[in-house]
Amino acid sequence: MSAADSPIAAGRGLCSCHVCQLVSRSTGTSRAQHCPRCGARLHLRRPGSVQRCWALVIASYILYVPANMLVMMETGSLINYRKDTIVSGVVHLWRTGSWMIAVIVFVASVAIPLLKLFSLTLLLISVQRKSTWHPQQRTRLFRLVEAVGRWSMLDIYVVTLLAALVQLGSLAIVKAGPAAIAFGAVVVLTMLATMEFDPRLIWDPLQKEEFHD
Amino acid sequence: MTDRTPQLIACHECDLLQRDIQLNPGCYASCRRCGAVLYRNATDSVDRTLAYTLAACMVFLGANLFPIFAIEVQGGRSAITLFGAVLSLWEQGMRSVSTLVLITAILIPALELASLTYLLLPLKLGKVPPRYPLFMRTLQCIEPWGMVEVLMLGVLVSLVKLTNNFRVIPGMALWSFAVLTLLLAAAATAFNARDVWAQLDGKRRDLESK
Ligand SMILES: [Zn+2]
Ligand SMILES: [Zn+2]
Numbered sequence: 364m365s366a367a368d369s370p371i372a373a374g375r376g377l378c379s380c381h382v383c384q385l386v387s388r389s390t391g392t393s394r395a396q397h398c399p400r401c402g403a404r405l406h407l408r409r410p411g412s413v414q415r416c417w418a419l420v421i422a423s424y425i426l427y428v429p430a431n432m433l434v435m436m437e438t439g440s441l442i443n444y445r446k447d448t449i450v451s452g453v454v455h456l457w458r459t460g461s462w463m464i465a466v467i468v469f470v471a472s473v474a475i476p477l478l479k480l481f482s483l484t485l486l487l488i489s490v491q492r493k494s495t496w497h498p499q500q501r502t503r504l505f506r507l508v509e510a511v512g513r514w515s516m517l518d519i520y521v522v523t524l525l526a527a528l529v530q531l532g533s534l535a536i537v538k539a540g541p542a543a544i545a546f547g548a549v550v551v552l553t554m555l556a557t558m559e560f561d562p563r564l565i566w567d568p569l570q571k572e573e574f575h576d
Numbered sequence: 577m578t579d580r581t582p583q584l585i586a587c588h589e590c591d592l593l594q595r596d597i598q599l600n601p602g603c604y605a606s607c608r609r610c611g612a613v614l615y616r617n618a619t620d621s622v623d624r625t626l627a628y629t630l631a632a633c634m635v636f637l638g639a640n641l642f643p644i645f646a647i648e649v650q651g652g653r654s655a656i657t658l659f660g661a662v663l664s665l666w667e668q669g670m671r672s673v674s675t676l677v678l679i680t681a682i683l684i685p686a687l688e689l690a691s692l693t694y695l696l697l698p699l700k701l702g703k704v705p706p707r708y709p710l711f712m713r714t715l716q717c718i719e720p721w722g723m724v725e726v727l728m729l730g731v732l733v734s735l736v737k738l739t740n741n742f743r744v745i746p747g748m749a750l751w752s753f754a755v756l757t758l759l760l761a762a763a764a765t766a767f768n769a770r771d772v773w774a775q776l777d778g779k780r781r782d783l784e785s786k
Contacts, residue, residue, distance in 0.1 A: 369609055370593045372586035377593065379586035382713050383773050384615075386584045386593075400777065401709040440741070456737075464736050467729070502589055502610045513723050516680065520730025523677050525737065526668065527661035528647060528654060535649075535741065539665065543673045551676070554720065566590040566610070 373407045373574040380405060407574045409561040413490060419556035420483050426545045434540030436522050448542060471517035479553045482508045486560060493568040505562050512557055515550045519543060587612055621768040626696040628763035633689050635756045642748035644731060647738060655747060658682065684722040691715045704779045728757045
């Protein structure tokens with residue numbers, strides 16, 4: 364599709380409200396403009412989207428290291444005692460025959476966070492290079508990241524429930540480890556990074572004009 | 577207001593300008609260029625969302641008041657509620673994680689249900705709730721952070737892990753969470769923000785012109 368038959372709101376001086384979707388005319392002045400219907404701040408594009416998204420993604424990469432190196436959960440009973448990281452926990456589940464659960468935890472705690480981080484990195488680099496490479500596919504990737512992100516919280520809930528229930532002195536204990544803090548932070552930061560990314564930037568290189576703010 | 581152009585809609589994912597057309601009930605309009613869902617025509621959106629929301633409010637109370645499950649140890653029983661689990665994690669020194677669970681599993685769903693009721697109940701009765709744009713904005717802003725369905729999966733995973741070592745007795749809240757997950761999903765599907773905005777604005781204009 365050529366640029367001529369795809370009118371872009373920003374190209375016509377129109378601005379779509381990110382809260383209520385009302386399209387209103389952009390005054391083009393530097394003065395802050397608000398949506399006439401809901402009062403939200405109006406921007407042609409999310410301001411500082413790329414920079415803020417990078418900052419959050421880099422912080423997530425850094426925290427991803429302790430999240431995987433430190434202990435997620437300590438389990439102990441009279442006969443055995445073990446400290447598990449996220450990955451060793453999944454391996455232990457697999458070895459003890461809980462395949463279903465092992466696969467679910469692997470997807471939520473290992474696959475999804477990595478998918479989010481790599482996808483956002485790819486999207487950010489492609490947007491910064493003003494790439495026109497498969498915008499449709501990149502938009503789909505963004506939608507996928509947006510949809511699955513929340514499921515990484517699974518392990519946090521599991522640790523919370525187990526640690527609270529199994530507090531029975533000498534017989535058996537389950538304790539949450541420091542990796543839970545780092546991992547929780549990774550989940551929150553990657554979700555914030557996804558919200559910060561403006562998918563319209565993927566399509567902008569297809570136009571001749573440039574849009575700011 | 578001269579700058580209102582309500583017949584236009586700009587795709588939130590690629591900014592393509594398109595004209596708003598009337599849809600048949602149950603259909604949705606997707607962007608011509610990137611395929612994003614622009615808006616839907618959900619039948620009886622307000623009625624159905626309100627019904628699911630009110631049901632979810634009651635189930636939400638049950639889910640938080642009753643224990644999720646209990647385990648039997650040495651003849652004794654240890655049971656937990658969701659809030660009990662949050663509190664226990666706090667006492668173990670994991671304050672940030674405990675706060676995260678409190679916010680995503682209890683506070684945000686509660687705020688979501690309260691805002692929906694605040695907006696839709698008066699609308700159903702033919703009134704306009706004061707400061708409704710604020711509540712519509714809140715609703716849109718907190719939506720990604722309510723994670724009841726993820727919690728539900730977490731409860732199931734914990735249940736399977738525990739049955740390896742303990743005798744587990746499912747509690748009332750376990751069933752409540754299952755029902756709550758379904759009701760929230762149904763309410764989210766039935767809710768149509770575009771439609772609610774239009775109805776609220778229309779009602780307000782009617783009242784102002786009188
Ligand atoms: Zn608005
Ligand atoms: Zn589009």
